[in-house]
Amino acid sequence: MNKPKTFHLDTLSLHAGARPDPATGARATPIYQTASFVFPDSDHAAALFNMERAGHVYSRISNPTVAVLEERIAALEGGVGAIGTASGQAALHLAIVTLIGAGGHIVASRSLYGGSHNLLDYTLPRFGVEAAFVNTRDIDAWRDAIRPNTRLLFGETLGNPGLDVLDIPRIADLAHEHGLPLLVDATFTTPYLSRPFEQGADLIFHSATKFLSGHGVVIGGLLVDSGKFDWNADPSRDKFPTLTQPYRGFHDMVFSEESTTGAFLLRARREGIRDFGACMSPFTAFQILQGIETLPLRMQKHVANTRRIVAFLSEHPMVAAVGYPELPDHPDHALAQRLLPLGCGAVFSFNLKASRTQGRKFIESLNVFSHLANVGDAKSLVIHPASTTHFRMSTHDLTQAGITEGTIRLSVGLEDADDLIEDLSRALYASGKA
Amino acid sequence: MRLTLDDGDVYAYAGARAHDAALRTVVFVHGAANDHSVWALQSRYFAHHGFNVLAVDLPGHGRSDGAALGSVDAIADWIPRVLDAAKIDRAAVVGHSMGSLATLACAARYPERVRKIALIGPAVPMPVSDTLLAAAKEDDHVAFEWINGWSHSAGKQVGGNQVPGMWMTGSALRLMERTRPGVLHTDLVACHTYSTGLEAAKDVRCSTLVILGGRDVMAPNRNARALIEALSDKRSVTFQDTGHALMAEQPDAVLDALREFL
Numbered sequence: 001m002n003k004p005k006t007f008h009l010d011t012l013s014l015h016a017g018a019r020p021d022p023a024t025g026a027r028a029t030p031i032y033q034t035a036s037f038v039f040p041d042s043d044h045a046a047a048l049f050n051m052e053r054a055g056h057v058y059s060r061i062s063n064p065t066v067a068v069l070e071e072r073i074a075a076l077e078g079g080v081g082a083i084g085t086a087s088g089q090a091a092l093h094l095a096i097v098t099l100i101g102a103g104g105h106i107v108a109s110r111s112l113y114g115g116s117h118n119l120l121d122y123t124l125p126r127f128g129v130e131a132a133f134v135n136t137r138d139i140d141a142w143r144d145a146i147r148p149n150t151r152l153l154f155g156e157t158l159g160n161p162g163l164d165v166l167d168i169p170r171i172a173d174l175a176h177e178h179g180l181p182l183l184v185d186a187t188f189t190t191p192y193l194s195r196p197f198e199q200g201a202d203l204i205f206h207s208a209t210k211f212l213s214g215h216g217v218v219i220g221g222l223l224v225d226s227g228k229f230d231w232n233a234d235p236s237r238d239k240f241p242t243l244t245q246p247y248r249g250f251h252d253m254v255f256s257e258e259s260t261t262g263a264f265l266l267r268a269r270r271e272g273i274r275d276f277g278a279c280m281s282p283f284t285a286f287q288i289l290q291g292i293e294t295l296p297l298r299m300q301k302h303v304a305n306t307r308r309i310v311a312f313l314s315e316h317p318m319v320a321a322v323g324y325p326e327l328p329d330h331p332d333h334a335l336a337q338r339l340l341p342l343g344c345g346a347v348f349s350f351n352l353k354a355s356r357t358q359g360r361k362f363i364e365s366l367n368v369f370s371h372l373a374n375v376g377d378a379k380s381l382v383i384h385p386a387s388t389t390h391f392r393m394s395t396h397d398l399t400q401a402g403i404t405e406g407t408i409r410l411s412v413g414l415e416d417a418d419d420l421i422e423d424l425s426r427a428l429y430a431s432g433k434a
Numbered sequence: 435m436r437l438t439l440d441d442g443d444v445y446a447y448a449g450a451r452a453h454d455a456a457l458r459t460v461v462f463v464h465g466a467a468n469d470h471s472v473w474a475l476q477s478r479y480f481a482h483h484g485f486n487v488l489a490v491d492l493p494g495h496g497r498s499d500g501a502a503l504g505s506v507d508a509i510a511d512w513i514p515r516v517l518d519a520a521k522i523d524r525a526a527v528v529g530h531s532m533g534s535l536a537t538l539a540c541a542a543r544y545p546e547r548v549r550k551i552a553l554i555g556p557a558v559p560m561p562v563s564d565t566l567l568a569a570a571k572e573d574d575h576v577a578f579e580w581i582n583g584w585s586h587s588a589g590k591q592v593g594g595n596q597v598p599g600m601w602m603t604g605s606a607l608r609l610m611e612r613t614r615p616g617v618l619h620t621d622l623v624a625c626h627t628y629s630t631g632l633e634a635a636k637d638v639r640c641s642t643l644v645i646l647g648g649r650d651v652m653a654p655n656r657n658a659r660a661l662i663e664a665l666s667d668k669r670s671v672t673f674q675d676t677g678h679a680l681m682a683e684q685p686d687a688v689l690d691a692l693r694e695f696l
């Protein structure tokens with residue numbers, strides 16, 4: 001039988017979640033810059049508070065502009081819904097605290113964004129949540145690290161900064177064998193390059209600051225639920241009590257009874273966003289919506305430019321190694337061809353054959369690339385991870401994560417690729433003279 | 435809550451409320467390849483506004499035991515057994531799609547047990563194409579995709595869910611995907627072969643509310659006209675620009691219609 005017609009990614013990027021504004025006819029999604037929403041009457045107010053009616057009460061909990069973005073990312077990822085958060089970090093935190101309390105344990109890839117590593121390795125242990133970090137490519141290490149109190153497996157579609165490709169199908173199978181969900185940070189790939197739910201992941205989060213918004217103007221995060229994971233599968237119902245047992249903080253609601261597929265997001269919104277309060281502002285949501293409208297076009301250009309630059313650097317005598325999974329010598333080359341056929345993103349690292357001083361000279365000689373701590377901007381960016389994003393990590397941990405003193409990370413933007421290559425070429429020359 | 439019948443346990447959502455014999459009861463009956471959660475907003479409202487609520491998972495669906503019942507009349511016969519297990523004499527029954535047919539048949543067959551009925555998205559007959567039946571028989575995922583496409587109006591295929599942050603068609607598809615093997619086919623056969631709907635409608639003695647979606651492709655409105663005609667004590671309302679997934683597309687409007695009626 002033929003597949004029914006559904007909208008493609010390009011169309012969803014422009015339309016999903018949005019309708020012309022019913023009050024004004026505005027075609028663009030309005031910025032509902034309001035803290036609260038007027039109740040028609042007291043009964044309606046009570047019904048909204050008690051989840052008997054749908055709607056908005058207070059913009060910390062939900063907001064119409066943010067809701068359009070939440071629907072849009074859920075549509076693009078193929079999930080059931082999403083929650084907009086104040087940052088990608090807030091989205092990761094929200095995912096964890098919705099599922100895990102003191103005594104819980106997470107198994108995570110070793111190749112994480114430095115901020116995620118900070119949260120898991122240094123901060124969450126203060127609250128009784130521990131994490132084990134494993135070699136992304138070592139399935140046995142993932143398996144061996146799972147304990148009776150493990151509640152979540154976590155990795156990045158493309159690890160930071162070595163671009164380890166997360167073998168989502170295998171890790172998801174392992175997670176599910178143990179009755180655990182797999183959370184994936186898909187910031188580097190976006191739904192244009194990777195759809196982790198289709199490969200078996202259960203939860204996704206994005207730093208929407210990056211490619212989704214695409215212009216480096218906002219800080220925001222998105223947490224998306226596939227709705228596939230069966231939180232009740234454990235007969236004792238003790239494994240995920242936040243979802244399967246009565247919650248005193250909301251009239252003894254059992255979230256998995258309230259919603260078969262949306263229990264996680266219900267709890268995340270009704271507890272995590274309500275109590276921790278790391279919500280997204282409507283203006284931020286508007287900016288990210290504008291960005292997503294051109295996501296497919298931008299990602300094509302990001303990847304095309306990256307391929308040109310990777311090819312240039314791979315041939316350059318001052319470059320010791322380039323870590324991009326499309327290169328045949330990358331350890332995950334075959335996996336990337338299978339899981340990321342449209343490209344491996346626009347953030348990658350390379351190692352200079354240079355001293356620390358020469359490395360600094362290289363970065364300071366760039367004119368088009370901006371030296372700053374971000375990725376996924378329309379403008380090209382550069383940073384030295386060992387002295388910035390990953391500076392808290394020990395030398396041993398840096399090595400384990402594939403970072404050296406000479407590692408340079410690029411985020412390739414949308415400029416003309418010839419201009420970017422000329423900028424890099426000149427800076428490499430200057431570095432060699434230093 | 436869980437109710438014990440002689441052929442297996444039944445799950446019924448009750449809004450986290452204990453049964454109160456002094457209150458009236460509303461039973462919610464879902465449609466094919468669904469479960470109690472399609473009534474999330476409406477059932478919770480009634481559970482917290484003076485009613486006992488039993489939003490059931492039909493046998494073979496959701497958290498209920500057993501095999502899916504093979505016919506609309508079998509579901510109609512099962513509803514009073516649930517009332518017996520819950521020690522409830524009479525109840526209003528609200529059904530959607532296949533559940534609306536079972537609600538209709540139940541009211542006709544057990545008038546002493548049914549106080550009022552609300553039929554949401556009914557059609558008599560409710561034919562199912564051979565192609566869809568064949569796909570469902572094979573548990574082919576495309577059967578869910580077809581139903582999902584036909585159940586939501588064109589506007590809702592794009593978005594605009596009243597429940598903040600939820601992608602309506604994604605949620606509906608994911609719920610159907612949880613259906614156990616063979617259950618969708620059993621449900622669709624039950625709809626397809628139900629041929630006594632108009633006779634049942636003539637036998638219904640209680641008040642009936644019919645709620646239709648003006649853009650229902652799954653159970654077209656034209657197949658509800660004769661049904662409405664055959665009912666004696668009835669009222670009907672049609673929500674324009676709304677498909678078959680009425681509780682999802684128009685949660686407040688459906689709730690308000692039910693509040694006024696029940």
